[in-house]
Amino acid sequence: MKISVIGTGYVGLIQAVGLASFGFDVTGIDIDESKVKMLNSGNCTLYEDGLGELLKKHVGNNLKFTTSYKETTDSDVIFLCVGTPQDEEGNTDLKYIFSAVNQLKEYIKSPKHLVVKSTVPIGTNRILKELLDGYTIEIVSNPEFLREGMALTDFLSPERVVLGFNNINSVSKEILEKIYQNFTEKNIPFIITTYETSEMIKYASNAFLATKISFINELSKLADKTNADIKTVAYSMGLDDRIGKKFLNAGIGYGGSCFPKDVKSLIKQFESNNICPKIITATDKVNEIQIEWFFEKIKNYYSDLNGKTFAVLGLAFKPDTDDLRESAGIKLIELLLNEGAIIRGYDYVKKARDNAYKMYTLDKSKAFYGYNIYILWII
Known part of the structure; x- marks a missing residue:
């Protein structure tokens, strides 16, 4: 199975390297040419314990990086891991999400699965589904729960996997279960739900942890x-x-x-x-x-x-x-x-x-x- 990961920040780079360690052929895509060059040379662009060693092990073998969305043409699954920054009013700015999706459209030549890892407001995956209506692509909401400083460990041994679908009987469900087979073998809980519930789980989790901090x-x-x-x-x-x-x-x-x-x-x-x-x-x-x-x-x-x-x-x-x-x-x-x-x-x-x-x-x-x-x- 060939996989593309769009965005190589904290979430995307962990996702790309982690999936490569599972044995998949992975291509990381980023608009930053200097970052792509560094990663292809085996130089990690961020600090996470164990990440640099794992990157060097797989880059040049079953892991590569590029600036071209054309590489997604042959990918079965595409993970969307771009940033969703805050605008001046406190709203989530989805410009990088929409930019990535619009660039992706040109290369959807065969059935694909778009897995949204980026943290997006409730209802966003539904909007993306409408934007890609008519294309042979299914959308899955799969929020990340990585802790910086423990991100690689959290990827390899998550406490739960949340998957949101438009239709829980979709082919995407079977595909994601194959990708995350290591987790099912470890009896890690899988939460299979809707787009909206999946999106809310991410925000609710972070807001509750922040509330504990503010309380103390x-x-x-x-x-x-x-x-x-x-x-x-x-x-x-x-x-x-x-x-x-x-x-x-x-x-x-x-x-x-x-x-x-x-x-x-x-x-x-x-x-x-x-x-x-x-x-x-x-x-x-x-x-x-x-x-x-x-x-x-x-x-x-x-x-x-x-x-x-x-x-x-x-x-x-x-x-x-x-x-x-x-x-x-x-x-x-x-x-x-x-x-x-x-x-x-x-x-x-x-x-x-x-x-x-x-x-x-x-x-x-x-x-x-x-x-x-x-x-x-x-x-």
């Missing part, structure tokens, strides 16, 4: 005022299996490419259906002001920050990744710089340091001796 962060403010130990509170809460231990680490807010964007998008989807989402709106608001609350504590303690040197330890939005998008550490750096502070930043992931160095003049060494102030920012 808001609670940390009360703990700060009352001398309660928020770590002990969170630990004790987590021992209740109805609550669970994960996502109860108080900090200065969630970040990354998913939670902030998906929470805001879900709010907009509520509003477009004339529903006021009170809990999710509060989740978003708490997250936005958490970094400001922490920064005010710094200002109140030191008064004048001008000329003081701060070491910020942790630049990516979470451990074990190089992704700086919506990073609370970067937001803190910007607030400090605006007050005239001098910054020394470090992250133990080299690519995260390199990415940050492109944005700011940061100290790239591992040593932070002799500086005036230390801010520990490790989630």
